Amino acid sequence: MTTTAQPALLADRFNTLRYDAEQRAVIVLDRRRYPFVVEYATCRSLEEVALAIETMVVQGGPPLAYVAGLGLTLVAALTAQAPAAQQREALHAAAARLRRTRRTADDLEHLLQRTLAVAESALDAGVPADDAVCDYVNGEIARGNRVARRCGAHAAALVQDGDRLLTHCYPGAALNWMLFLAKQAGRTFEVVVTETRPYLQGARLTASQARDTGLPVTLVTDAMPAHLMARGRITKLITAADRITLDGHVVNKIGTYQLAIAANYHALPFYVLGYDGPDPATPSADAVEIEERDPAELFSVAGMRTAVEGIGGYYPAFDITPPHLVSAIATDRGVFPPMLIARYFDAPDKDESYEP
């Protein structure tokens, strides 16, 4: 088994999303087809950016928030020559449109609010907002990369020899770092991925990232994990979180909850990659809006009809796992018991360049 020199491609978000000043466009890797097709969408208008988020060209709480931030960067650039009042209005309208794209993960709202504040400061100081917005959003992406790396490092310390880590969906850049750093530390372990219908992120994204890290990967369907647990073929469950409430509920890709119940039934640990911690604005689960997507997305696989006509469908995109089913949450500031995740805000931030 080879040891790779760096984590797999999706560890660095700049590999998958950026603002291109020359083209005046937001460039986004199409995660719906990666790695079968490596294709970048070029979004030249705010609406194209919003649709890239809504149609899952970009996926995952932080990445889709970054693309929204780059959308504001685009709008700021396109309106840089306009009067300040007009640029201000355009940015607020853009944020309102982007806010409507996907509502469950908390990163989007925070990044929109902070970016608007940066724009307001520039405009208040009498300069166009474009440079300040661009610098701020790029700085946030860079910070997010560092958060993912530190979160992954804390999670890597939870990986033991002989582990068979079950993942669901694609847990993002922190997973890449976790796998890479645990392997670099000499741990011998394997990764079991659920395929994650309907978008098959497990079969494509997680499988490719773990494989590219030099790890053995076993694919199963979404229905199989409990059986593997009963047979001793799973040692730990690891997922990300699209939002964590202050009292420790984990909002994540639909299916996480079902696996958490199965892990709990088999007395297996469930560790969550919590990135930069809980959402300070979400006290508990009833404050979370679960996005419901078009059921038509369940009726076919990659464009081919797989379900009969004349039936309905239901597609909640996320579910909520209560804290008593979660063993620990790894963040960039360390590992926390789920019910004490609010202590994240009391822990030191090791990111020197971060100013809240």
Next chain:
Amino acid sequence: MTTTAQPALLADRFNTLRYDAEQRAVIVLDRRRYPFVVEYATCRSLEEVALAIETMVVQGGPPLAYVAGLGLTLVAALTAQAPAAQQREALHAAAARLRRTRRTADDLEHLLQRTLAVAESALDAGVPADDAVCDYVNGEIARGNRVARRCGAHAAALVQDGDRLLTHCYPGAALNWMLFLAKQAGRTFEVVVTETRPYLQGARLTASQARDTGLPVTLVTDAMPAHLMARGRITKLITAADRITLDGHVVNKIGTYQLAIAANYHALPFYVLGYDGPDPATPSADAVEIEERDPAELFSVAGMRTAVEGIGGYYPAFDITPPHLVSAIATDRGVFPPMLIARYFDAPDKDESYEP
């Protein structure tokens, strides 16, 4: 909502499998594509019959056993003019080949043994075995249809107004009868089907049969049921069983166990369609061989590659649910508590024409 005059097509196995004496062939509906394509495989040799079972042209414990029985019917017809010793040898070799096809459901083994005994009796009496085998197998299919109907009737009594019944895979003819009879009795209820990867039996077979019975059907992915349970959108879980052990373990399509754990966690009933009861030859779960299918079947959907290259896969076709996660087992002889399922053999058999 219309009320249908009869249960949906798959309720009667003769609609999907039969021996055609004129063509000297076993005719089998291709369940891998039904109802998108209604196509019948014509098996003119024992090997074609065995491959139809192995490649899932026919699926489900009783149906695949019936096709194996029809395979013996074909062999008996093809060797009817041969000396008795040669016909006897051909039938035993055929049974050995058919026995190797799929090992988890118990119906196959029982039907092979009993059909061989019928053939031996004919040969011992000095006549070719073809007529006796053909009559016996057709009689077993007819008896199986009656078993499914009575099992479905007992299960229909468990359906209540307002129920949202979650199914997994396609629970077979007894489900069709359960849905039809519960609807005929005036119950108002809905069916939620898991798509059931990799063969999508839920999205195709169960969805079409429930729809054709005039019931509202909602499709979800295999990962979603626990979330629906938490939100009150599921009231009962209903599956079939490929084998039931004498101490109440339920062997069924992979994924059943994970749903049973989720139902138990939410204090929801899990009812099993147990057809003609437990396997008298299987005392408990450790006597059950779980079939493992080619992992390549996980890497694509209907021929289109959906998983990346360079990874492994694991495809256990069945799992085992312990009796404490099962609420009740409905059979043709009534409804039993799982741990007391062996009492099935003490209950009266209402099938007048059945001689054990």
